[in-house]
Amino acid sequence: METQELSEGRGVRGGVSGIRRRRSAEYDLWERRDSDPMVREELVRRYMPFAIKLANRYRNNVESFDDLMQVASVGLINAVNRFDPSNGTAFASFASPTINGELKRYFRDRVWLVRVPRGLQEEILSVDRVSSELSAELHRDPTSVEVAERANLDQKQVDEAILAKADRSPVSLDLTMDDDENRAPTITLGSEDPGYRLFEDQDEIRNAVTSLGDTERLVLRLRFIDEMTQSEIADRIGYSQMHVSRLIRRSLESLNDEAMAA
Numbered sequence: 001m002e003t004q005e006l007s008e009g010r011g012v013r014g015g016v017s018g019i020r021r022r023r024s025a026e027y028d029l030w031e032r033r034d035s036d037p038m039v040r041e042e043l044v045r046r047y048m049p050f051a052i053k054l055a056n057r058y059r060n061n062v063e064s065f066d067d068l069m070q071v072a073s074v075g076l077i078n079a080v081n082r083f084d085p086s087n088g089t090a091f092a093s094f095a096s097p098t099i100n101g102e103l104k105r106y107f108r109d110r111v112w113l114v115r116v117p118r119g120l121q122e123e124i125l126s127v128d129r130v131s132s133e134l135s136a137e138l139h140r141d142p143t144s145v146e147v148a149e150r151a152n153l154d155q156k157q158v159d160e161a162i163l164a165k166a167d168r169s170p171v172s173l174d175l176t177m178d179d180d181e182n183r184a185p186t187i188t189l190g191s192e193d194p195g196y197r198l199f200e201d202q203d204e205i206r207n208a209v210t211s212l213g214d215t216e217r218l219v220l221r222l223r224f225i226d227e228m229t230q231s232e233i234a235d236r237i238g239y240s241q242m243h244v245s246r247l248i249r250r251s252l253e254s255l256n257d258e259a260m261a262a
Contacts, residue, residue, distance in 0.1 A: 026046075027085055029042060029043055030043070030083070030085040031085075033080070040080060040081075043080050044073075044076060044077055044080055047076060047080070047091065047092070047095065048073070048076065050076075050092055050095070051069075051072040051073060051075065051076040051095075051099050052069055052072065054072055054096065054099045054100060054103070055068040055069050055071070055072035055099075055103060056068075057125075057129065058103050058107070058125055058129075059129065060125070060128040060129065060132070063107075067106075068103065068106070071102050071103055071106045072099050072102065072103060074102055075095070075098045075099035075100075075101065075102030075103065076095060076098075076099055078098055078102070079091070079094060079095035079098040079099065080095075082098075083095070104118070104121070104122075107121055107125070108121065116164055120160070120161065120164055123151075123153060123157055123158075123160070123161040124161045124164055124165045126151045126153070126161075127147055127151055127153070127158055127161040127162065127165075128165065130142075130147050130150045130151040131147055133150070134146055134147065134150060144158045144159055144162070204258075204259050205255060205259070207258070208254070208255045208258035208259055209255065211254065211258060212251055212254060212255075215237070215247065216247055216250075216251040216254075218237065219233060219237070219244060219247045219248060219251065220248065220251055222236060222237075223248055230244045230245055230248070
C-alpha cells in the first residue's frame, strides 16, 4: 500500500515537473523569438494546429478552406510577433481574438459583395456550419427548426441568415438569360424615365427665355409659375388684359421657334 502511494506520489511530482520543464522551455523560446527567426518559425509551427482549428469553425461549402487556413496563419503570425509572455497570459487566449479577427475581416472585405452587419455575418456562418453537420447526420437537408435548435438561434434568425446568404453574391445586371442577349435584366427590367425628357425640355426653355425681354419674362412667370389670371397680371403690371394676352401669345411663339431651332 505504502509502495503504491509512494509510486503514485512520484508519478504526480514527475508529471508536474514535466509540465514545468515544458513551460520553461517554451518561455525560453519566447525570450529568443525576436533574435532568432528559426525560433519564431518553431513557435508558429507549434500553434498552427490551433489556428487551423479556429479556421475550421468558419468552414463552409463556398469559401476555400485553403484560403481560410492562410488567413488564420496570418493572424497566428501577428499574434506570435506581439505576444508578451511576461504578462502571464496563455498564448492561446491571446492569439484567439487576433486569429478570429483576421478571419472575420476576410469575410467582410473579400467574400461579402453586399455588406451586412457583423452579427448577421456570424449568424450566417453558424447556420451554414450547423446545416452541414445536420445534413451529414440526417442524410437530408435539415429544416430551419432543426438548425435553429442546434445553433441556439430563433427560427426567424435562421430564416434571415438563409436569405442574407443567398443575396450576398448578387447576379450581374448584364448577365443574359437563356443565351438571349435581349433578355438581360438591364433590358427586361429597365424602362425610360420620363424625368429625363422633362429635364431636357426645361433646359431648352431656360435657354430660350433668355431671348425674351424683361416684361415678357415677368408676364410668363406670373401666368405659368404663380398661376395668375390675365386680369390679375394686367392689374399687377398696369397693362390692359388684351395687351397681356398678346404678350403671352407672342412670347410662347418665340419660345417655340427657339426650341424648334435648337
